[in-house]
Amino acid sequence: MKKKMVSMVLTASMVAGVLAGCGGAATTDNSAASADTSAKTEASATGDAAASTDATAESAGLPAMTTDEITLTYMHFDNEQLVNAVADAFMAKYPNITVEAQAFSTDGYNDTLLNLVQSGQTPDCMMILGNCDFALSNALLGDMTPYWEADPENQNILPSINNAKLGYYGTDKKLATPIKFFPDAIYCDLNVFETLNIEAPSPNWTWDEMIDSFKAATNTDAGTYGFNQFHSLVTYYPVAHGSGCIGEFGWNGEGYNMEQWAAGVNQWAELVNGNYHAPYGDTDAMEAWTGDRLMWAAYTGKLGFQLDAWWTYLNLFDTPDYRNRGMEWVPYTTPVSEEGYVFGVLDFGGISSATQYPREAYELLKWMGWGVEGWQAKLDAYQDVETYADLPLYRQAMPCPITMDEEIWKEFQESFYPTANTRTYQSVNDPVNGEALVTADEDTKYGKYFDAFFTNCKNPVPFGDCQIPGFSSFLSTSYFAVGDTLGVEDQVRLEGKNANDFVAELVQKGNEANQAALAAAKEAYAMIGVELNY
């Protein structure tokens, strides 16, 4: 009997497990929305103090904000405390609008967004994580062209956003816009250059000077390597060289021009095979170099340059762990192109194509992303002395301003980073150790590098997947390894092939993928009555 009981319990748990696994997510037609997207908001204007918001904007053609009691939802993968602080400031200015911020982890973020859409809970404003295709092919993003073009504040933002028409995706509609900006940084460890007794390169370096610096920092006797990359030279090369290039692989807004890409891949392969690149993790070479197979090259103190993202500075390089090992990391931008472009990480956001309050949703998105008022709220929030998970708010992946407002930039730079200029703002106090985040010594030693970096970084072009439709599918089907065939870059590096031989085929496939993705987007937008031209 006892045995029977045990076996029954075990069987029941097994059956329950199998049933739980088999339970398919039944899809139900989304009954939500189908709201008139344009109507409601352009109505009432007068009277209320909240409604008399931005006189300049309104006089320039932006419709007035509603005075009705409404609720806007904002879905994001940003820092929760920061977004809540900006939302509070927004609600203080527009007391009739309630903002419900929905924070989600980056892990599976786009899937979550689509699930919300499918269940009829599309947020009014949303961030898009990386790949733009899923949002375009499902017509998630609403057309904000009339608001964008009528808003004078948009003339005073990072120039590349308008010059490269970011967020238009090659169409005639502004469907999204950058709302977080992390300039890419090529971090230089000044300590390595001091040890090798050579001079650190100029912050306004050219591409060739950068490569020469990588080579100069490689010294077998001292056990140093020139560079290690998180973001790739292959990504940077076309942006730094191509005329008219506004994205990866020589993207010019309409198609790919991969000649510069090929030159970049060949040079990268040459540098890696020439041992100017630090050993990769989990390799015998890394073990031989550091004694630790899993060591990160940038933690060794024997690396000249680390090609990385902006958040690495406050997260790692500016922490006692790294400073106490003698490392002195300062950022350089990617070499500036003829048009003034550099490479940067931009996270995009947009308003829902089904929102009932597009004007208000646009305003909220502006606050969260590029607006001066929103940025002022963020800078105030960064002064918060509380720690979250033992870290102050500003150390939790702080992006750079998207607005070009001088005061905002000055406060941003001087509060958190070294500067050689006379300070108008004092450095924040690090609540962890109670000391100023930036000391006078650091200003003297690193200030000129940071000043040059912030001067040069303001014209960023982003990764391909967030601005080029079809980019992700192009990479997965034609560029990365498929089955036994190595990816294109590895074929060049490991098999000694010439990247130029791939150009014609890749250009064709890349353009085809782009056209297919645009066709999918056009089809989806036609279903909701929006004509998308490209």
Add this chain to the structure above:
Amino acid sequence: MKKNRVVKPGQLERRENRVGYLFVLPWLIGFVALVAWPMVQSFQFSLNKIKLLPQGMAKLYVGFENYSQIFLTDPDFILGLETYLMETLIAVPVIVAFALIISMLLNQKIVCRGFFRMIFFLPIIIASGPVMQQLADQEAASIPMMNVTMIQQLLDEYLPQVLAMSITSVFNNMITLLWYSGVQILIFLAALQKIDTSLYEAAKMDGGSAWECFWKITLPTIKPMILLNVIYTIITMSNNEQNELIVLIYDTMLSATGGYGYASAMAWLYSIIEAAIVIFFAVLIAGRKDVYERRAKKYRRELKKEKRLEKKIRKRGERHERRYARYKQKQSKKGTTKI
């Protein structure tokens, strides 16, 4: 006086049937709502291009275009299928054999038998889903002492690459595969405990060794359970979160170039391959007769032959008897006339 109720013939059976249906009704409802309907819907999706618009789901009928697209433009899926097929064909026998060995060990009279049984079932409870993924990510899925690189080099030299990769993958995920054996061990254990011990006693009295007992008593008796475990293993391996094809289908479902329709077509193709593997193993195991079955079949055949012969003889005898009776009758009629 109370009159006894008369039960009509068949009434009791009908009543029992009704109760039976009542008992399986919850399962039937669950099956229709959670399995059959989603399957129908999934097939319907696979014939459409689907957009998840904020205004609602939009479908565009495309016939079998999604299926043809998979073969024409999706190298990942086709290559994934090939790898899956090879890995499953190699891994299933490994898991089932391991489960059988462990269950036989756990069926012995050993100290702390209950504890060991629990140990082998524990991974099923704790190392499922995300936990398993984490362990795999932290490279805890392979046996650290095993030099997989060397094995891979060796296999690459002598075997075709597809086969070498599949076998290497089994070695790479050895721990994961062994952790999949918990339920199978339990099923084998139950089957082993059901075997009549007198069979072993009789075999030992006749001088049968343990090896002979395994091949001639244990294995034939638990054969249905081997088939059950093989099917269970294939289904588990094919539908878990570590399966690359499942991940690909899931990603495609949410991707721009894919969508629900395309992913459903992928899922259907995958199901067909999965079903083919199940049928392959079922035919391989259920179709194979052991020595007893072969003897029994031969005996039954001989018995039938004998019966046929008996029947033939009997019929021939009856025929002769009838013929003889007619002859006698004729003779007696002749005698009467003469008189």
